[in-house]
Amino acid sequence: MLAVCAFAVLIAGCGLKEKYAGEWKDACIANLNEIQTAKQHWALEKRKTEKDTPFGTDLYGTAGYVKKEPVCPAGGTYSINAVGQKATCSIVSHNQ
Numbered sequence: 001m002l003a004v005c006a007f008a009v010l011i012a013g014c015g016l017k018e019k020y021a022g023e024w025k026d027a028c029i030a031n032l033n034e035i036q037t038a039k040q041h042w043a044l045e046k047r048k049t050e051k052d053t054p055f056g057t058d059l060y061g062t063a064g065y066v067k068k069e070p071v072c073p074a075g076g077t078y079s080i081n082a083v084g085q086k087a088t089c090s091i092v093s094h095n096q
Ligand SMILES: [Zn+2]
Pocket: 028, 072, 073, 074, 075, 076, 077, 089, 090, 091, 094
């Protein structure tokens, strides 16, 4: 990424793109935290263990723990994963 920026004709444009990427990442991490909280509520209420994995339909929706299914602002796809694991984004750099 740095090399691409160095050779870019529009340096300012490149910096702007990185700024957006940072905001997308922050928004994505907030989404992942929201999913994680929903998973913990689900596990508590449904008496599930850390090895159980909820479906999207268990967590999202007007009757669910998150009203609207979170979407990665950069176009990544979320994996809910088991309760004992973190929810992840398909964009590797978003998983922190
Ligand atoms: Zn993401």
